[in-house]
Amino acid sequence: MPLQATSGAASYDAFGGGVPVAINYIEEVFSTFLYAGTGAAQTITNGIDLSTNGGLVWIKGRSGATSHRLTDTTRGVTKSLASNSASSQLTESTGLTAFGTTGFTIGDDTDYNTSASTYVSWSLRKQTKFFEIVTWSGDSIYPRTITHNLGSAAGCIITKNTTESSDWFTYHRSLGNFQAIRLNTTATPFVSSNNLWNSTSTSFTLTADLGMNESASTYVAYLFAHDAGGFGLTGTDNVISCGSYVGNGMTAGPQVTLGYEPQWVLRKNITAARGGPSTAGSWSLVDNMRGMSQTTCPFLFANSSAAEDTSTVTTGYIIPNATGFVDTYTYPDDTYIYIAIRRGPMKVPTSGAEVFTPVLGRSANPNYLAGFPVDLGISEYRVNGSNSTGSRLQGSNSMNTASTGAEASDGSLKWDFMNGYYTGGRTTDFVSWAFRRAPSFFDEVCYTGNDVLRTINHNLGVAPEMMIIKNRDSALDWAVYHVGMGNTKYIWLNRTDAALTSSTYWNDTSPTSSVFTINTTNKVNSAPSPYVAYLFSTCAGVSKVGTYTGTATTKQIDCGFTAGARFVLIKRTDSTGDWFVWDSARGIVSGNDPYLLLNSTAAEVTNTDYIDTYSAGFEISSTAPAAINASGGTYIFLAIA
Numbered sequence: 001m002p003l004q005a006t007s008g009a010a011s012y013d014a015f016g017g018g019v020p021v022a023i024n025y026i027e028e029v030f031s032t033f034l035y036a037g038t039g040a041a042q043t044i045t046n047g048i049d050l051s052t053n054g055g056l057v058w059i060k061g062r063s064g065a066t067s068h069r070l071t072d073t074t075r076g077v078t079k080s081l082a083s084n085s086a087s088s089q090l091t092e093s094t095g096l097t098a099f100g101t102t103g104f105t106i107g108d109d110t111d112y113n114t115s116a117s118t119y120v121s122w123s124l125r126k127q128t129k130f131f132e133i134v135t136w137s138g139d140s141i142y143p144r145t146i147t148h149n150l151g152s153a154a155g156c157i158i159t160k161n162t163t164e165s166s167d168w169f170t171y172h173r174s175l176g177n178f179q180a181i182r183l184n185t186t187a188t189p190f191v192s193s194n195n196l197w198n199s200t201s202t203s204f205t206l207t208a209d210l211g212m213n214e215s216a217s218t219y220v221a222y223l224f225a226h227d228a229g230g231f232g233l234t235g236t237d238n239v240i241s242c243g244s245y246v247g248n249g250m251t252a253g254p255q256v257t258l259g260y261e262p263q264w265v266l267r268k269n270i271t272a273a274r275g276g277p278s279t280a281g282s283w284s285l286v287d288n289m290r291g292m293s294q295t296t297c298p299f300l301f302a303n304s305s306a307a308e309d310t311s312t313v314t315t316g317y318i319i320p321n322a323t324g325f326v327d328t329y330t331y332p333d334d335t336y337i338y339i340a341i342r343r344g345p346m347k348v349p350t351s352g353a354e355v356f357t358p359v360l361g362r363s364a365n366p367n368y369l370a371g372f373p374v375d376l377g378i379s380e381y382r383v384n385g386s387n388s389t390g391s392r393l394q395g396s397n398s399m400n401t402a403s404t405g406a407e408a409s410d411g412s413l414k415w416d417f418m419n420g421y422y423t424g425g426r427t428t429d430f431v432s433w434a435f436r437r438a439p440s441f442f443d444e445v446c447y448t449g450n451d452v453l454r455t456i457n458h459n460l461g462v463a464p465e466m467m468i469i470k471n472r473d474s475a476l477d478w479a480v481y482h483v484g485m486g487n488t489k490y491i492w493l494n495r496t497d498a499a500l501t502s503s504t505y506w507n508d509t510s511p512t513s514s515v516f517t518i519n520t521t522n523k524v525n526s527a528p529s530p531y532v533a534y535l536f537s538t539c540a541g542v543s544k545v546g547t548y549t550g551t552a553t554t555k556q557i558d559c560g561f562t563a564g565a566r567f568v569l570i571k572r573t574d575s576t577g578d579w580f581v582w583d584s585a586r587g588i589v590s591g592n593d594p595y596l597l598l599n600s601t602a603a604e605v606t607n608t609d610y611i612d613t614y615s616a617g618f619e620i621s622s623t624a625p626a627a628i629n630a631s632g633g634t635y636i637f638l639a640i641a
Contacts, residue, residue, distance in 0.1 A: 023230075025347045027345045027347065028048070028125070030122075030341055032122055032263065036118055037113045037114040040108055041097065060120055061118070062117075063117045067084055068082050073099055078092055080095050083184060084184055086184055095111065128152070129225050134146055135221075143198075151228065153200060154171070155173045155225055155227075156171065156173065157197070157199065158171075158224075159210075159219060162218050169181075169212060171204065178191065180209075181337075188281070194207055225240050225242075237342075239346075243256070249332035252448075256324045258342075259324070260459070261325075262340040263342065268336065271334035283301055285300045286298070292320050297395075298310045355436040357372075361430030361432065362426060368432040370421070372436050375444060376390075376534060377389070380430070385600060387403075387598070390410065394472070402598065404477055405475055431586055438539075440538075448528055451526060460535050462537050474522065484547030488506075489501050489573075490506070493599060496599060499574070511535075536638055544639045546636075546637055547635060554622045556616070562641075565641060566641060568580075568638075572634070574634040577626075577635075578597045582610075592607055592609050593609060
C-alpha cells in the first residue's frame with residue numbers, strides 16, 4: 001500500500017516515501033488502455049506503477065451503457081465512484097481488485113468486464129506537476145483549507161462527497177475562484193459572490209456555498225496541473241493543460257494551441273447546455289487510442305452512462321496536430337473549457353522492436369499483430385503487390401504508395417488495438433510494415449495546404465532525414481525529401497524517376513528539430529487540400545537513414561545495429577530505379593530474399609539474392625542489379641533494426 005502523509009486534516013499518498021520521484025516521460029504517468037471484457041478476472045498491463053506511487057484508474061464501457069468507474073489508491077481498491085452520478089461511492093469486491101506496479105487487475109463486474117464487451121481505461125499516476133489525489137473528513141467548519149502536493153497551481157480540481165449523494169463540484173482555472181461546474185451534469189457553471197476555491201499552488205479553500213465539508217462525510221479531490229513543466233530531459237516540458245477557447249461554428253476551427261500534440265481531451269461547453277440531442281452540454285471525452293482524426297473520433301461523456309458515440313452530427317471531431325488540436329463542432333461565441341494531456345511516448349526508443357515490426361497477416365483480430373499500438377501501417381498483398389497505406393491520424397482512410405490516387409475511405413481499417421491494427425480478413429499472403437511514433441525515430445503530421453511558403457511543426461525531436469508527403473484529396477505524386485539528396489532535390493515514391501531539382505518543394509531549406517519547410521507546389525502545399533507527412537530520422541541502434549555509392553561488388557552497409565536490419569528500403573537517385581523493400585518477416589537471409597516494390601503492384605519476387613545479413617546493418621550482394629548496386633551509382637535507404 002502507498003505510504004500516507006498528513007497535512008493538516010487532509011491526507012495524500014506520499015511520493016516515494018515522501019520524496020518526489022523524478023519522472024521525465026508522460027508514458028510513465030498516464031495511459032489509455034483498451035481491452036475486451038472476458039467475464040473473468042484479468043490483469044491490465046499498461047506500464048503505470050500505481051501500487052508504489054498511487055493514482056487513479058478511470059474505466060468506461062465502450063460498447064454498452066455502463067457507469068464510469070473511478071477507483072483510486074487513496075480511498076482504496078474496493079471503493080468506486082461514478083462520474084455520471086451524484087451517488088456516494090460503492091464498495092465493490094469484483095470491480096477493480098488490485099493496483100500493480102505495471103497496471104491493475106479487474107474482476108467480473110459488468111461495469112468493468114462483461115464478456116464480449118469493449119472497454120477503455122485511463123490511468124493517471126500521482127506525480128508532481130501532473131496529478132494529485134487528496135482526501136479529507138468533513139467537520140462543518142468553514143472556510144476549510146485543504147493542502148495538496150501537486151507542486152504547482154491546479155488547473156482543475158474535481159471534488160466529490162464520497163459518503164453522501166452529492167454533485168461532483170469542479171474548479172477550473174478558466175472559470176476562476178468564484179464559479180463551480182458539475183462534472184455529472186450538463187449544467188452551466190454555478191456563480192457565487194464568494195470566493196469558492198481560493199486555489200493556490202499549495203492549497204484550496206472550501207466555503208459553505210458548495211457544502212463540501214459537512215460533518216460525518218468524507219471527500220476526495222482530483223487535482224490536475226496546468227502547464228507546470230516538470231517533464232522531458234530538461235524538466236521543462238508541459239504534459240497537461242487546462243484552458244478554454246471560443247467556438248466559431250466552423251469545421252476548420254477553432255485551433256487550440258497547447259505547444260504539444262494531445263492524446264486525451266476532456267471538453268465542456270460552459271456557455272450553454274446545447275449541442276446534438278445526445279450530447280447537449282456534455283463533458284466530452286476523446287483519446288487517440290479510440291481515435292482522434294478527421295474520419296474517426298468516438299466520444300464518451302463523463303456525465304453519461306451511454307455507450308461510445310461515433311456520430312459526428314452531434315459531436316464533430318477533435319483533430320490533433322503537432323501543437324494542439326482543432327474542434328470541428330462548436331457554437332459561435334460559446335466558451336469551452338478543457339483538460340488536455342500530451343501524446344507519448346516522450347522517451348527515445350532503444351530497440352527497434354519497441355517501434356517497428358514487419359508482420360505477416362492472419363485471420364484473427366487484429367490481423368496484423370505488431371505487439372504495440374500501431375500509428376502507421378503499410379501493407380502489401382504479396383501475390384499481386386496491391387498496397388494499402390493508412391495511419392491512426394488518417395483514421396479510416398487509406399492510400400496506395402504505387403499510385404497518385406487520393407485518399408479513399410476504407411471501412412475495414414481499425415486502429416483501436418493495443419497490439420496491432422486491422423484491415424479486414426488477411427492471410428500470410430499479406431505483409432505489413434507497422435510503425436509506432438517515437439522521438440528520433442518516426443513522426444507523422446497532418447496539415448492543410450495554403451499555397452504560401454511556410455513551416456510545419458513536428459514532434460520528431462530531431463531534424464527529419466527522410467520525409468514522405470502526400471496530397472490526400474488529389475491525384476498527385478508522393479513527394480520525398482532525403483537528407484542524402486539535400487534540400488534542393490526531391491524524388492517521387494510512386495515512380496522510378498531519378499532525383500530532380502526544384503525549390504518549389506523544400507525552398508532549399510533543411511528541416512530542423514521542430515519544423516520542416518514547404519513551398520508552393522501542389523505536391524506539398526496546395527490550398528485547401530489536406531496533406532499527410534511521414535517523418536523519419538536516424539535513431540542510434542534503432543534506425544538509419546543513409547546513402548551509399550554502388551560498387552557492383554559485395555558491399556556492407558554499417559547502420560550501427562547489433563543484430564542486423566529487419567527492414568531495408570532502397571532507391572537509386574542518380575538514375576531510374578524502383579523502391580525495393582525487404583523485411584525479416586519474409587526473410588533477410590544468406591540466400592534468396594523476397595522483395596516487394598513500393599512504387600509497383602508487381603507480385604513479390606522470391607528467387608533473387610540482392611541483399612544479405614550483416615550484424616551492423618545489411619549487405620549488398622555483388623549479384624544485385626544496377627537499381628541497387630551499379631558501380632558509381634548513388635542510393636538512398638532507410639533501414640530499421
